[in-house]
Amino acid sequence: MDTRQWRDTIAAAQDGDRRALDELVEGWLPLVYNIVGRALNGHADVDDVVQETMLRAVGNLGSLRDPESFRSWLVAIAMRQIRDRARRRTPAPLDESAAREAADFAELTVLRLQLEGQRREVAEAVRWLDGEDRQLLSLWWLEVAGELTRRELAAAVGISRQHAAVRVQRMKERLETSRGIVRALDGACPGLRERTARWNGRPDSVWRKRLARHIRGCAYCGDTREAVVPAERLLVGIALVPVPVGFTLSLALGGKTAAAATATVASVSWSAKVLSALTQPIVAATAGATIVAGGAYVVTQTPDAPAPRVAVSPTAASTYRPPSVPATPSPTPSTPSPSATPTRTRTALYGSVVDAVDRAPDPDTPPAALPHRPETGITSTGGAHAVMNHRGDSVTLTGEGYVLVRWQLSPQYRAGSLVMPAWTGLKGELFHVASGGGRRMDDSVSATDPTATGMGNSTTGYAVLPAGTQQMWQNEYFYLDGAVTLTVNERGADYGLSVFPSGWDAVEKDVTTGPDGGAKRYGLVRDTGKDDTPVPQYVTRSTPADPATVGQRSRV
Numbered sequence: 001m002d003t004r005q006w007r008d009t010i011a012a013a014q015d016g017d018r019r020a021l022d023e024l025v026e027g028w029l030p031l032v033y034n035i036v037g038r039a040l041n042g043h044a045d046v047d048d049v050v051q052e053t054m055l056r057a058v059g060n061l062g063s064l065r066d067p068e069s070f071r072s073w074l075v076a077i078a079m080r081q082i083r084d085r086a087r088r089r090t091p092a093p094l095d096e097s098a099a100r101e102a103a104d105f106a107e108l109t110v111l112r113l114q115l116e117g118q119r120r121e122v123a124e125a126v127r128w129l130d131g132e133d134r135q136l137l138s139l140w141w142l143e144v145a146g147e148l149t150r151r152e153l154a155a156a157v158g159i160s161r162q163h164a165a166v167r168v169q170r171m172k173e174r175l176e177t178s179r180g181i182v183r184a185l186d187g188a189c190p191g192l193r194e195r196t197a198r199w200n201g202r203p204d205s206v207w208r209k210r211l212a213r214h215i216r217g218c219a220y221c222g223d224t225r226e227a228v229v230p231a232e233r234l235l236v237g238i239a240l241v242p243v244p245v246g247f248t249l250s251l252a253l254g255g256k257t258a259a260a261a262t263a264t265v266a267s268v269s270w271s272a273k274v275l276s277a278l279t280q281p282i283v284a285a286t287a288g289a290t291i292v293a294g295g296a297y298v299v300t301q302t303p304d305a306p307a308p309r310v311a312v313s314p315t316a317a318s319t320y321r322p323p324s325v326p327a328t329p330s331p332t333p334s335t336p337s338p339s340a341t342p343t344r345t346r347t348a349l350y351g352s353v354v355d356a357v358d359r360a361p362d363p364d365t366p367p368a369a370l371p372h373r374p375e376t377g378i379t380s381t382g383g384a385h386a387v388m389n390h391r392g393d394s395v396t397l398t399g400e401g402y403v404l405v406r407w408q409l410s411p412q413y414r415a416g417s418l419v420m421p422a423w424t425g426l427k428g429e430l431f432h433v434a435s436g437g438g439r440r441m442d443d444s445v446s447a448t449d450p451t452a453t454g455m456g457n458s459t460t461g462y463a464v465l466p467a468g469t470q471q472m473w474q475n476e477y478f479y480l481d482g483a484v485t486l487t488v489n490e491r492g493a494d495y496g497l498s499v500f501p502s503g504w505d506a507v508e509k510d511v512t513t514g515p516d517g518g519a520k521r522y523g524l525v526r527d528t529g530k531d532d533t534p535v536p537q538y539v540t541r542s543t544p545a546d547p548a549t550v551g552q553r554s555r556v
Contacts, residue, residue, distance in 0.1 A: 010067035021061075025054060028074060030240045031147065035078045037241065038138035040085075041127060049085050053078045072152040075139070079156045082135055117383040119234045121182050124389075127203040128178035133171045140168050144232040147240065174208075175231055181211045184221040186387050186408055186498055190445045192221060197449065197457070201413045350429055350531040351556045355470035360440050363521035367511045370434060370504070371529030373479050375401040378501035389496040394487040394547075397501070402433070403478045404502040405486070407441060409454060410494040415461025417492040420469060422547040423539040426556055428482015432534045433527035436510035437474025438519025463493035466552055470537060477507045478536065479527070489548035 006027065012020035029050075036049045057074050064073055129137060139156055142148040154164035184192055195214055199207060215221040380386055380403075382395040397403055423430060439445075441454035441463075449457055454474065456462035465471065488497055511523025527533045538550045 006070065007067045010061075010064070010070050014061055014064065014067075021058065025058065028057075028071075029054065030243050031071075031142070032074065032078050033243050034142065034240045035075065035138045036082060038126065038141060039079075039082050039131075039135040041134060045085055049078075049081050053081045056081070071148070072155050075148065075152055075156045079135065079139075079158075117386055118179075118229050120387055121179050122175070122231050122234055124182050125175055125178035128181055128208045129171070129174060130205055133174055136167055136171050137175065140171065141235055142240075144235045145240075172231065176228075177212050178203075178208065179228070179231070180215050180221075181208060184211065184215050184218075186389075186496060187221060187406075189218060189220040191218060193454075194446050194448070194452075196412070197446070197452065197459075199412065201410075351535055353532050353534050354553045354555070355432060355534045355537045356553075357468060357470060360443070360471070361521065361524055363515050366514065366522050367434070367525040370508050370511065370525045371527050372504050373402075373433075373527075373529075374481075375503060377401055378403055378480060380499065380501050382499060384500065386499040387496065388486075388488045388499070389490075391488060391490045394485050395499050396483065396485045397480055397499070398483040399501075400481045401479070402502040402504060402507055403480055404498075404500040404506070405476045405478065406437065406498040406500070407454075407472050407474060407476070408496040408498065409441060409456070409463045410496070411456030411463050412460045414492075414494040415456055415463060417464045418466065418469075418495060419489040419491045419548055420466065420538050420552070421489055421497060422487050422550040423484050423536050424487060424547050424550060425543040426482065426484045426539060426541045428480070428484075429531075430482070430484055430535055430539060430556075431479040431527060432476065432536055433479045434477040434507050434511050434523060434525050435473035435475065436477065436507070436513075436523030438510075438513060438523075439474055439521060441472045441474065443520045463495065469552065473524070475510060475523075477502065477510075479533075484539075485543070485547075487547040491548065 006024070009020045009023055009027075013024050032053050033046075033050050036053065037046050040046050040049065053074075056077050064070060126134060126137060136157065139148060139153045143150060143153050150161055150164065153168075154161045157164060157167070159167065185196075192211070192214060195210070196207075376399060378397055378399040378401040380395055380397050382388075386395040388395065439454065443453060444450065445454055446452035446457075451458035453462075455464075486497070486499060488495075511525055513519050514522045535556060537553045539556050540550045540554055541556055544550060
């Protein structure tokens, strides 16, 4: 945000123009919200600190001598309020329920800005930073995004630019360490799973150091599978996180309280500029907001209503009741040839076979040969490595080739019934060709806890599959010839998916790696090279409003 563009508005607000003051508050609220939200990582105090910052800024606006210094002046006020809040707080026992209810700013950043791949990784790594590092990062993030200058960053922290450079470099090093932890936790290292068995799932500096030590000495966790892009390159140009709908801002000025001013709202007329500002995506407010004249602002919104659950009609494109095992088509007589060729059974048509519950193969049973289907390459909207951890996350795949979907279950965060991901909007063909990763998710993962599998353990609970669902392996391979969207439908047990465009060589290498290579078992080849290869259990050619309504074992 360029202060020069606001010079006239700031000057008018200083002269007592209420309309200009309206515009100033609404225009700069997102910047303050991002600084405070990221510094406190969405703590319940964020609203109070944002409100106190805006109240002090509006109340002291007359003391600002140079309107072009408004941004650095406002940022400095926000940082003082953040530090004051830290000094005022007294240590208290952690209220787990309150912590879960507080808005996690890393998650808000990912969802509202629709971050994918390594950009998502940076946002989630912020959780692992200490308070002082988060405060500095809240400014540095805006600096590399073009919203602040280094001079303004240093002034807000109260240090020289040279000292700021040193502080920023140290913070970036800890951020990169935290990114490595996020990547490792998305992976499938049995040693890391065992190490975190007693972790409560809340990032802190102690566990950051423990996990960092493990990662430095672990070849599995240290394999990033792709070049790591520096954080500053990932953050360039990323927009501010919009102020959430439901955010309330009350600024009581001139001795008039917000409650008293609310009674006069009916007689207040809106200015076109304020309405326009409120309906911009950066503010994320609608005409339900009210600005009250006479010295007080009251911005109120109805919280987000849950998305309507759309029922999917049982059509051939969505849901049907298939057989519980791969279907055997009825024999169809063919016309005898002149050489009296015997009657043949027609090959099952594509889509007539779905995954069915099966038993794990013997660990020492090598897989069948993997047919080599044509490959021209897969394009993914999530890039070379899309990580999806939240309900509604999706990735669209297009092309001809192989795709790896890697499962990461997290029953230590939330156990219970799994709502499986869905493949929607299929154009072309999609086959489930192989399973690998060295183990099924119900295989044991601990040498010390016999109850621990990839699905959980007796202490934390287990992720439970819907009845009749095929047991997942750590790595599941699919072949796509066309386009399809994969969506996470997490509503019960906590799970994440990593999606990689892959190739025949990588699939073949994975599934043929046997127990002697450190794997639990060989992989399983499902592809016969024909159209009787299984298709995913949750797939449709339609694109329902709620992908979670795609029926289990659906026929396409």
